[in-house]
Amino acid sequence: xxxxxxxxxxxxxxxxxxxxxxxxxxxxxxxxxxxxxxxxxxxxxxxxxxxxxxxxxxxxxxxxxxxxxxxxxxxxxxxxxxxxxxxxxxxxxxxxxxxxxxxxxxxxxxxxxxxxxxxxxxxxxxxxxxxxxxxxxxxxxxxxxxxxxxxxxxxxxxxxxxxxxxxxxxxxxxxxxxxxxxxxxxxxxxxxxxxxxxxxxxxxxxxxxxxxxxxxxxxxxxxxxxxxxxxxxxxxxxxxxxxxxxxxxxxxxxx
Amino acid sequence: xxxxxxxxxxxxxxxxxxxxxxxxxxxxxxxxxxxxxxxxxxxxxxxxxxxxxxxxxxxxxxxxxxxxxxxxxxxxxxxxxxxxxxxxxxxxxxxxxxxxxxxxxxxxxxxxxxxxxxxxxxxxxxxxxxxxxxxxxxxxxxxxxxxxxxxxxxxxxxxxxxxxxxxxxxxxxxxxxxxxxxxxxxxxxxxxxxxxxxxxxxxxxxxxxxxxxxxxxxxxxxxxxxxxxxxxxxxxxxxxxxxxxxxxxxxxxxxxxxxxxxxxxxxxxxxxxxxxxxxxxxxxxxxxxxxxxxxxxxxxxxxxxxxxxxxxxxxxxxxxxxxxxxxxxxxxxxxxxxxxxxxxxxxxxxxxxxxxxxxxxxxxxxxxxxxxxxxxxxxxxxxxxxxxxxxxxxxxxxxxxxxxxxxxxxxxxxxxxxxxxxxxxxxxxxxxxxxxxxxxxxxxxxxxxxxx
Numbered sequence: 001x002x003x004x005x006x007x008x009x010x011x012x013x014x015x016x017x018x019x020x021x022x023x024x025x026x027x028x029x030x031x032x033x034x035x036x037x038x039x040x041x042x043x044x045x046x047x048x049x050x051x052x053x054x055x056x057x058x059x060x061x062x063x064x065x066x067x068x069x070x071x072x073x074x075x076x077x078x079x080x081x082x083x084x085x086x087x088x089x090x091x092x093x094x095x096x097x098x099x100x101x102x103x104x105x106x107x108x109x110x111x112x113x114x115x116x117x118x119x120x121x122x123x124x125x126x127x128x129x130x131x132x133x134x135x136x137x138x139x140x141x142x143x144x145x146x147x148x149x150x151x152x153x154x155x156x157x158x159x160x161x162x163x164x165x166x167x168x169x170x171x172x173x174x175x176x177x178x179x180x181x182x183x184x185x186x187x188x189x190x191x192x193x194x195x196x197x198x199x200x201x202x203x204x205x206x207x208x209x210x211x212x213x214x215x216x217x218x219x220x221x222x223x224x225x226x227x228x229x230x231x232x233x234x235x236x237x238x239x240x241x242x243x244x245x246x247x248x249x250x251x252x253x254x255x
Numbered sequence: 256x257x258x259x260x261x262x263x264x265x266x267x268x269x270x271x272x273x274x275x276x277x278x279x280x281x282x283x284x285x286x287x288x289x290x291x292x293x294x295x296x297x298x299x300x301x302x303x304x305x306x307x308x309x310x311x312x313x314x315x316x317x318x319x320x321x322x323x324x325x326x327x328x329x330x331x332x333x334x335x336x337x338x339x340x341x342x343x344x345x346x347x348x349x350x351x352x353x354x355x356x357x358x359x360x361x362x363x364x365x366x367x368x369x370x371x372x373x374x375x376x377x378x379x380x381x382x383x384x385x386x387x388x389x390x391x392x393x394x395x396x397x398x399x400x401x402x403x404x405x406x407x408x409x410x411x412x413x414x415x416x417x418x419x420x421x422x423x424x425x426x427x428x429x430x431x432x433x434x435x436x437x438x439x440x441x442x443x444x445x446x447x448x449x450x451x452x453x454x455x456x457x458x459x460x461x462x463x464x465x466x467x468x469x470x471x472x473x474x475x476x477x478x479x480x481x482x483x484x485x486x487x488x489x490x491x492x493x494x495x496x497x498x499x500x501x502x503x504x505x506x507x508x509x510x511x512x513x514x515x516x517x518x519x520x521x522x523x524x525x526x527x528x529x530x531x532x533x534x535x536x537x538x539x540x541x542x543x544x545x546x547x548x549x550x551x552x553x554x555x556x557x558x559x560x561x562x563x564x565x566x567x568x569x570x571x572x573x574x575x576x577x578x579x580x581x582x583x584x585x586x587x588x589x590x591x592x593x594x595x596x597x598x599x600x601x602x603x604x605x606x607x608x609x610x611x612x613x614x615x616x617x618x619x620x621x622x623x624x625x626x627x628x629x630x631x632x633x634x635x636x637x638x639x640x641x642x643x644x645x646x647x648x649x650x651x652x653x654x655x656x657x658x659x660x661x662x663x664x665x666x667x668x669x670x671x672x673x674x675x676x677x678x679x680x681x682x683x684x685x686x687x688x689x690x691x692x693x694x695x696x697x698x699x700x701x702x703x704x705x706x707x
Contacts, residue, residue, distance in 0.1 A: 137272030
């Protein structure tokens, strides 16, 4: 159950080895977290995090599932039903960043980028949807990105996928609203994680621990809908979103 | 009877869920609803006027029986003051009916918008706990609807069931009817003695020295003031006013209780006006509007006992995120810990409107009844970033002082703490399981805290 400050007892994480998710879960573990299901494709990384959680007295369940696999996505709902009487928080952190050079990515690379950032997690969420509706009250926090707003030359495939996913999430939020499920779509700016290692930090870059602390505030203060983290990006992107194309491409190439 | 899903929460408006609500209008309907829920292996909890702050009176995604339409007065004995009522009757209607006839409820919490059933399930207390105990001390018997039908529970004959149900948060079954003893009154006024006190230490001493002279006693504390003004407060103590205490303008209508409901908050505030600065200003104003030293006055029951009932749905002021009430009690010899808690609140600047401090008398036999001899402090706190951590720290201090928090206010205490807070939990569980062997009665509170 969620408590008055929205602290969850049972949590399901899609993309369980995401750095931001892991840092956030550690914060939740010091509050009311009891049971957690980690879903992801990298068994070693999930096992490693599972061990860490065991040291924090949380009993993790692990479900190996590549978000591109339609068959295991169909099983996801059953796995959750078997493990939990209720899900208090669904955290969606599935995603990957990568070289956006389209020639280097090739057909497989582009397909993977789109599936892992958009179609995969969209199918996963669809699979879990009936459980959320049935419960009549819970939270969804899904990680989007400011990259969803406008494409840059060096990330437009990622940006396109995230943009599709972001729009999908906005619809899901409306879909779930009548069932008392509150959805937060978090558009993160640049967060220093293993995923962004080697990339040039953007303005208002934040550390991992700040990112997880900001997510905690989203949860506690029941912030729903589209949320920019850090919050200042809301105003920055209000401007950037409305720049004429020529100026946007010039600025985005320079930064 | 068909139920339908509605949004539901406690008075603090967080957490919010949906439950399937049934509104029976007769005992027969109530029984058939419980029977069909039991037959389908579903779960249910009873609900009154929804004034418990947290998650005691709903069950996410499952069934809730709203008892507000079981509100008949079945029998009145004007000699003894004993009445038999259905559980959905509110203290407000009892006051409107019986105060003009010369009877008052034996115990009233800070709002009169609670049902008799809810009051028994939370075993509510009032400003007179140090003299009169809590509401169940004035109840001689009640009936309970479980999956096995109706059970009559008499205070003397069925002590276990009685003690499991008073303060049992509705988890032993649906309370159907209650036999309650009203107290005779001459007027609907109280003689109030108000003392402005500079800090918490002085307040504790004053209350210890003088509480026994008054039937009613409560102090409003400013938990944001620090240093030598830590816990500066306004202490109000009172006794029932007799006819001779009233001036001529009041004496003609000495037992009136036709208080009009005033303004009502029409919608949820988009942005809560309650923040550190406004609350600090309000608390300061409240302190200084009270005359220095001691003053005496005559006040009507409604303004003395239920100051906030004049504003309808005032909980909407806290906006979408809502608020929680933190109420705890620590034993009489733990004044140092009480001061430490108020210090922590002031240091963390967890803004709260005036907190309420009161002394409890001895505990009764209820296994989960909240009041135990000592000091109880209640604070309304807006949900804010970092709050769960601060309240967990308070829990630790309370547990270490052998204290407890109040289930009727709670929506966040950790399951790890409740055994230490309520040592009779196992006894309660054993008796509860006799009344409800298939465990059909449960609530968000019970699931969250692993109470059952």
